[in-house]
Structure formats: structure tokens, C-alpha cells
Amino acid sequence: MITEQDRKLAKKLKSLRDKHGYLQKNLAQSLHLKSQQEYFKLESGKKHFTDELIQLICQTFGITESEFKMTTDKFNLQFNSDHQIFLLNSLCEAQKKELLYLRIIELFQAKIEIEKKMKRIKKSINKVISNSNLKTDKNLPNWLIYNFNKLNA
Numbered sequence: 203m204i205t206e207q208d209r210k211l212a213k214k215l216k217s218l219r220d221k222h223g224y225l226q227k228n229l230a231q232s233l234h235l236k237s238q239q240e241y242f243k244l245e246s247g248k249k250h251f252t253d254e255l256i257q258l259i260c261q262t263f264g265i266t267e268s269e270f271k272m273t274t275d276k277f278n279l280q281f282n283s284d285h286q287i288f289l290l291n292s293l294c295e296a297q298k299k300e301l302l303y304l305r306i307i308e309l310f311q312a313k314i315e316i317e318k319k320m321k322r323i324k325k326s327i328n329k330v331i332s333n334s335n336l337k338t339d340k341n342l343p344n345w346l347i348y349n350f351n352k353l354n355a
Contacts, residue, residue: 212247
């Protein structure tokens with residue numbers, strides 16, 4: 203029987219696969235599934251996550267079971283519903299700390315990804331600037347010229 207937890211784990215699995223750039227076919231092999239179609243059922247929430255399967259997923263992505271399971275609920279530390287607040291209050295102190303640490307790690311990873319994207323964007327802009335006469339074009343608005351120069355500083 204497929205549970206709500208299975209659907210949440212399916213979303214987490216898809217997120218991990220996308221983040222790491224794996225193909226469904228390759229993950230199907232890593233998880234000892236019969237075919238890519240069976241993996242697709244798993245990722246789309248139409249197949250039950252067994253304990254053995256969860257262990258294989260965690261080994262494949264180098265994460266712990268608690269990381270795989272806890273981050274699926276994604277409280278996002280916004281606590282915008284009474285239900286989320288109730289769930290958080292029902293956790294013991296160690297679980298609350300672990301949840302906070304996991305969220306800090308998620309935010310730090312997101313920060314790193316944003317910084318990488320910003321570097322790529324700056325490189326692209328610098329390439330465009332160096333291959334054109336944008337620096338000397340007097341018809342450009344001053345704010346644009348200022349920002350181009352600031353990027354090169």
C-alpha cells in the first residue's frame with residue numbers, strides 16, 4: 203500500500219536525482235530495481251519504499267536515513283501552520299537540534315549553489331563585455347556602465 207510518506211520520499215528521491223544529475227536508468231541499477239520503469243514508479247510515488255530500498259538510496263547518495271526522511275517534510279523553519287508547530291513541539295530536543303542542523307546544511311548548500319551560479323553569470327557578462335564595445339558606448343545609461351565597471355573591479 204502506498205502511503206503519504208512514500209509520496210514524500212518519492213519527491214525527495216527525485217530532488218536528489220536531479221541535484222546529482224543521475225539518469226533514472228542508472229539509479230534503477232544502483233537500487234537493484236528490474237527496470238527504469240520500476241524506478242519511475244518509485245519516483246512518481248506509485249511504489250512503496252521498503253527499508254532495504256531506503257538503505258540503498260542513502261548509500262547511493264551518501265546520506266543518512268534521517269537526512270533522507272527528515273528533509274522530506276521540510277518545515278522550512280517558517281512554521282506556517284498549527285500542524286507544523288504541533289509536530290515540531292512533539293519532537294525531543296535532540297530531534298529538534300537535528301532538524302535545525304539539517305536545515306542549516308540545506309541553506310548552506312543552497313548558498314554555495316547560488317554563489318556558483320553568480321560566478322558563471324559574472325564570467326558570461328565579462329565575456330560579453332570584453333568581446334564588445336560596451337565599455338566605451340556613450341549611448342548606454344550611466345547606471346549600466348557603472349555596474350559593468352563594478353563587475354570588472
